[in-house]
Amino acid sequence: FIGPKVSVLKALGDKIMAKKVAVANNVPIIQSSDQDLSTMETALGEAEKIGYPVMLKAASGGGGRGMRVIRTEGELRKGFPEARRESLSAFGDNTVFLEKYVENPKHIEVQIVADSHGNMVHLYERDCSVQRRYQKVIEFAPSYGLSQVIKDKLYAYALAICKAVDYNNIGTVEFLVDEDDNIYFIEVNPRVQVEHTVTEMITNIDLIKAQLFIAGGFKLSDTQIKIYDQDTVQIAGVAVQCRITTEDPANDFKPDYGIVTTYRSAGGFGIRLDAGSIYQGVSISPFFDSMLVKVS
Known part of the structure; x- marks a missing residue:
């Protein structure tokens, strides 16, 4: 199984249970x-x-x-x-x-990587504040507009929650930060997330490869993963991800479906595409999420 162990999923997979873990470890919640x-x-x-x-x-x-x-x-x-x-x-x-309800917050998430031998690091934060219908549309890393003091608190809170449940594999700890810099824990996603690509691009760490080797019993410091300690994780540059979705602008941007008549992919140096079966002539089903492609 590629992912956190059962005890972690039971403790953090439910938002109500995850809040209890946060409270027990002095992490502020709403x-x-x-x-x-x-x-x-x-x-x-x-x-x-x-x-x-x-x-x-x-x-x-x-x-x-x-x-x-x-x-x-x-x-x-x-x-x-x-x-x-x-x-x-x-x-x-x-x-x-x-x-x-917190008005106009920043939605910040901290990427965690942990092996099954007690080693754990964060890969800094992503800003997912640009949303529609509470679904993320644009994500970028690192976040701008947050002080380093607030960022350091976010990292510490994320690690505290994950260490409390002996977290293993990769996951994301999500927070809201209001206009007065108050931090509120909201949930843990004990899995790889859609927006993981922006973290990969600024840290040069392959999260999919890492979770495979962690599931295979390797340590973070092994040559297959090469995350020796927190200080070795460095940020280089900025990354932005945009989700390309099939939505109808004439119908309040509701999810749409049908035949794709014209399709041209983005491209060029530094552009990353994560796409499913999207091409000219493909039939888009009404039974799944409206996201087609991630462009980073």
Whole structure:
């Protein structure tokens, strides 16, 4: 199996469980619901306690599924059953929770690499603040507009959470940073992410190769991976990734499908393409994500 061990997935694969790990290790989190939101009445009570606006989230969610900003009781009454149905359909789990909504934050994630021998490093941060429908559209690394003090705190928090569960393989720890530089942990993605390519481009570390060798029992310091310690991980330059999606601008940018009549790839020195089966004449299915290509 290529990925973190079962105990890590149980501790961090669920957003509610991951928050408990963060609290136990003095990592700041956003105020969230304490009760199991199994009924509308409970959800309304928790929202009143936290204070509007709140964010309604799927506990097993990802990619923006099951997420809604709730600003009034009426919106919660409408959004609560919708989010539960969407979460059940997407993840097989209708568990949802509420947390205080942070206005206009930066969305920052820290890349972690860890072997199964107790060695762990971070590969700095990515800025994923440019989003639509809570799905990332443009990612870049490193982040600009954050002080080194805040960045160092983010690295320390990410490592603390991962060390607490004896993390192995690669993963990402995600945070929000508000306009006053307050940091809030939101989740851990215990897997490789779509936007990992920008980290690879600025660190010259192949994350896919690394996770394969880690799964095979190698240490970070082995010649197959060559991450000897934190000081050996250096940043060179800046990388930006844009997600090319099939969406209809005349229909509020809703995901679209059909036959691709014309397609030309980006190209040139320093351009990286991560593409699936996209070419002129291909039929785009309505049953999958609208992303076609990543251009870095």
